[in-house]
Amino acid sequence: MNDFAGFMGATCPIPLDxxxxxxxxxxxxxxFSAQLVRDMYLAAFGNPALDVLHDGAVLDVPGGRLAFSTDSFVVKPLFFPGGDIGSLAAHGTLNDIAMCGAKPMAMSVGFILEEGLPMDDLWRIVQSLGAAVRRAGVPVVTGDTKVVDHGSGDGVYINTTGIGMIPPGVEIAPTRARLGDVVIVSGEIAVHGIAIMSVREGLEFETALESDSADLSGLVGRVLAAAGNGVHVLRDPTRGGVASALVEIAQSAQVGVLIEERAIPVGDEVRGACEILGFDPLYVANEGKFLAIVAPEVVGEVLRVMRADPLGQQAAVIGEVVGDHPGRVILHSSVGGLRAVDMLSGEQLPRIC
Amino acid sequence: MKYVDEYRDEASARRYLDALGRITTRPWYIMEICGGQTHTVVKAGIDRLIPENVQLVHGPGCPVCVTSLELIDKALAIARRPEVIFTSFGDMIRVPGSGADLLSVKAEGGDVRIVYSPLDAVKIAAANPDRQVVFFAVGFETTAPANAMSVVRARDLGLKNYSILSSQVLVPPAMEAILGAPGNLVQGFLAAGHVCAVMGYWEYGPIAEKYRIPVVVTGFEPLDLLQGITMAVAALEEGRHGVENQYSRAVTYEGNTRAQALIQQVFEVGDRKWRGIGEIPMSGLSLREEFAAFDAERRFQVEAITAEESAECIAGDILRGLKKPHECPAFGTRCTPDRPLGAPMVSAEGACAAYYQYGRTV
Known part of the structure; x- marks a missing residue:
């Protein structure tokens, strides 16, 4: 038998974190990611701009406010239905800048290449990244390349960093979610994660699904032009999905969020795949969708602008900010029950039966 | 989505709840066997929608949760060997053994791979003749046919480098163990629909008769569960016992006889240790002697590994339905999905993880 002290020490089965x-x-x-950020990075680097823990930092500079964000891309496979690591690396950082309410101005690109990568693959990736930033009208102004030994990488890793200016009157921050605000998602969720899963080794299932990877900065700019300061929080729910993004917002703003299961747009193919794999689409990654938490008086205008855009046609109100359960997200299930929505401990794992 | 939304409809749910409210006159304890059902119950909030005096007890039907600690330790020992490619369903790889889990073995350099079917593991074995490929054959009667098929396939292909670490368990002996245990509260069962899709429900008649209880074969969607619960309560209120089939769209009395024959061909029934519960007689499947060459325990000589379970974890009480997860003093404090003391906190279908994930703290 273990006494309590012994139990918490050497014989504890596995302190996973x-x-x-x-x-x-x-x-x-x-x-796990949140712990790493909080316990290691914030402890080492903490400062007011970082402590906000938004998709990017907002810095006061002479003449305005600058949004600054970085992201690294390690996707497998490198080419997937609807995109590749190049377009993904462009879209990811453009979107992170957009989620600060800023218009992207310039980007850097860093490549870590594995010895032996076919030059033709690299060319396709570079072309794809170039096409994506040209469409967004954002120049790549600096970059870097390193090559690692064969076997030390998965072909290509890419880091992109971006900057952009935040227009006057726009004030986006996770802490701005307030009682009565409405939660909008710009379209069908969980598409990217399932599209990637569908081509992973060992799990090829037949689907016409393509990643939703897209540059959202144009659409976000139009939403902000129409609704201005009525837009309080923007977030692109990438890894960890809509659920993790909403939990982070609820915790930052210390508000409750109530979402309606039936209102969340999920396409049939994605739902089918999630049913088979035992995944909850709320936790599956998106690369071309965003969450907007807005004042009730601008909901109509925001939806109108989103739905007029090919990237936002399925935009829907999925919930609201409430006074109850501050810091937590509660879901009203399709059969009428209530349950808490929390962050996951690790990645979702396909289940046995 | 067709064939799914129909089973998650709020108006239909309301009708079942009204009916259940009308027929329930006194407290009843009903166990849903399967972890998938527990997950639906908690995810859809069903246990809080039904009348308060109908108590759902969450049963031992999560194969990940009941796989014994020593078997996981054996898996870890095998997965650490340099010549081994260790394959497993996804939800086993985070289950803690005595000192680690398969994920951490992978982080240390072990070749641990998630597969979606044991037949994929056979393919890996065929493609890697210089490596030993082991599949962690975990599960109830639902996974046994595919696991048996993998062994037959490997034999037919003449593979000498494929083996399974078997942790197959059986539902009926566990039901009898629960019903026969001192302090048992369970008065009726929702049998696991997918197990019955394979096995049929002929095995449950004698149990229903012996213990004079209702057993309702039940599906996994919210409305399946509401209907199954309503059928079980109706039987209890009317003093009836016997087996009924709510999940008739998937389950027949005989079940899948070809799958049953395949299980018979490859496996034999024997005693099996269940995590948190202990040994249950004749409750597991092991490879028959003629398939002994495919038994990873023998091939890697790990039979001698034993393990002591955590003294603080009350998984046994949870899996037998004697306690609810949040009644455990360690729940949500010393035991979380990040730092589980026992398996029910790890698997998505474990009762403790379901309670934790969906915010059941009281």
Missing amino acids: RYPTVQLAHGGGGR
Whole structure:
């Protein structure tokens, strides 16, 4: 028999969050990632701009406010239905800048290449990244390349960093979610994650599904032009999905969020795949959707602008900010029950039966 | 989505709830066997929609949760071997053994791979003749046919480098263990629909008769569960016992006889240790002697590994329905999905993880 002290010490079965080594879950966008950010990065680097923990930092500079964000891309496979690591790396950072309420101005690109990568693959990736930033009208103004030994990488890793200026009158921050605000999602969720799963080794299932990877900065700019300061929070729910993004917002703003299961737009193919794999679409990654938490008086205008855009045709109100359960997200289930929505401990794992 | 939305409709749910409210006159304890059902119950909030005096007890039907600690330790020992490619369904890889889990073995350099079917593991074995490929054959009667098929396929292909670590368990002996245990509260069962899709429900008649209880074969959608609960309560209120089939769209009395024959061909029934419960006689499947060459325990000589379970974890009480997860002093504090003391907190279908994930703290 263990006494309590012994139990908490050597004989504790497995303190998963105190692994002596890095686990994949530390990059999964769930609780492990949040712990790493809080306990290691904030402890080492903490400052007012970082502590906000938004998709990008907002810095006061002479003449205005600058949004500044970085992201690294390690997707497998490198080419997937609806995109590739190049377009994804462009869209990801453009979107992070857009989620600060800013118009992207310039980007950097860093490549980490694995020895032996076919030059033709690299060319396709570079072309794709170039096409994506040209469509967005954002120049790549600086970059870097490193090559690692064969076997030390998955072909290509890409880091992109971007900057952009925030227009006057726009004030986006996770802490601005307030009682009565409405939660809008710009379209059908969980498409990217399922599209990637569908081509992973060992799990090829037949689907016409393509990643939703897209540059959202144009649409976000039009939403902000129409609704201005009525838009309080923007977030692109990438890793960890809509659920993790909403939990982060609820915790930052110390408000409750109530979402309606039936209102959340999920396409049939995605739902079917999630049913088979035992995944909850709320936790599956998106690369071309965003959440907007807006004042009730601008909801109509925001929806009108979103639905007029090919990227926002399925935009829907999925919930509201409430006074109850501050810091938590509650879901009203399709059969009428209530349940809490929390961050996941690690990645979702396909289940046995 | 066709064939799914129909089973998640609020108006229909309301009708079942009204009916259940009308027929319930006194407290009843009903166990849903399967972890998938527990997950639906908590995810859809069904246990809080039904009348308060109908108590759902969450049963031991999560194969991940009941896989014994020592078997997980054996899996870890095998997965650490350099010549081994260790394959597993996804939800086993985070289950803690005595000192680690398969994910951390992978982080240390072990070749641990998630597969979606044991037949994929056979393919890996065929493609890697210089490596030993082991599949962690976990599950109830639902996974047994595919696991048996993988062994038959490997034999037919002449593969010498494929083996399974078997943790197959059986539902009926577990039901009898629960019903026969001192302090048992369970008065009726919702049998696991998918197990019955394979096995039929002929095995449950004698149990229903012996213990004079209703057993309702039940599906996994919210309305399946509401209907199953209503059928079980109606039987209890009317003093009836016997087996009924709510999940008739998937389950027949005989079940899938070809799958049953395949299980018979490859496996034999024997005693099996269940995590948190202990040994239950004749409750597991092991490879028959003629398939012994495919038994990973023998191939890697890990039979001698034993393990002591955590003293603080009350998984046994949870899995037998004697306690609810949040009644455990360690729930949500010393035991969370990030730091589980026992398996029910790890698997998505474990009762403790379902309670934690969906915010059931009281």
